[in-house]
Amino acid sequence: MYVFIIDVVVVEKYVPNELMKLFVRSTYAVEQTKDFTVKSIIMQRRNFVKSVVLSATGAAVSPGLFASAKKTALGVQVWTIREYLKKDLQGSLARLANLGYNELELFDYNGTYWGKSPKEFSKMCNDLGLTIISSHYETGRHDNAKGTLLNGWAKAIDDAAEMNIKYMVCAWLYKEERVSMDLYRELAGMLNKAGEACSKSKIQFGYHSHNFEFPPIDGIVPYDFILQNTDKNFVKMEADLFWITKAGVNPVDYFNKYPGRFPLWHVKDMERGSEQFAEVGHGVINFDPIFAAREIAGLEHWFVEQDQTSREPFESLAMSRDYILKKKYAR
Helix, strand or coil: CEEEEEEEEEEEEEECCEEEEEEEEEEEEEEECCCCCEEEECCCCCCCCCCCCECCCCCECCHHHHCCCCCCCCEEEHHHHHHHHHHCHHHHHHHHHHCCCCEEEECCCCCCECCECHHHHHHHHHHCCCEEEEEEEECCCCCCCCCECCECHHHHHHHHHHCCCCEEEEEECCHHHCCCHHHHHHHHHHHHHHHHHHHCCCCEEEEECCCCCCCCECCECHHHHHHHCCCCCCEEEEEEHHHHHHCCCCHHHHHHHCCCCCCEEEECEECCCCCCEECCCCCCCCHHHHHHCHHHHCCCEEEECCCCCCCCHHHHHHHHHHHHHHHCCCC
């Protein structure tokens, strides 16, 4: 059983000949036992109530006077809860919001998101206090799927613009797309073209790496080739801190070599020994020097992601959240 308790703070503001009272309300949900003993507070302070307070004469106070403080950005790539989204889309998104996550990176666009039109899905997120920052896409070279760089890209851009998405990211290359430098040369041209098209709608295009871009092919490191052969304004990079580390590379070295090219990060950790995925702060990756380089990297948004979990993924996301907040990485 949950009882909602309203905590009312009265702030008095004196103005000539009038006294106005601003009521700032915040709600806590308190879990109670049958004998009404409070066991635990399970929700954090909620959003300030946005309201217009009237003076005694009936004049409206400027809404700007009550603007709430800027939220701490906590991002998540929803791939982490992919199986849950299939079963209960709205409920799963609500669970993310209740954990304190408020920025999303999406995937699985095919003209819709999990059967919802872009407008419907965007409204669902907005109603939950979730801001969609970025979305993942594929090239379309593998299967010519709808909503990829090669099939329906103009429509994908229009849908992203309607949803106020800031970043569109090429997320993955299938094995047959990465076996030769000729394929990477083709890819670089494709990324430039996609990025230029995005720029016309004021959307930033990017490329998300794994570890397969780092072993040299014909003496060339494909990841460096992509960075050197794409327009730095049209194509930014999403640094996946797990996969870069797994490739045996220090991400800070790349931030220094290509400053400003890494506005997006995937923040994920690696288990000691197994090199499998771990909750952030519970593995071997030292995030302190990485986050210390956020300015030179050009970091704007980051997303917690855990491709696989040994526990319920929402529990894993809570553990990662707690570590990130403890370390004050979030801003």
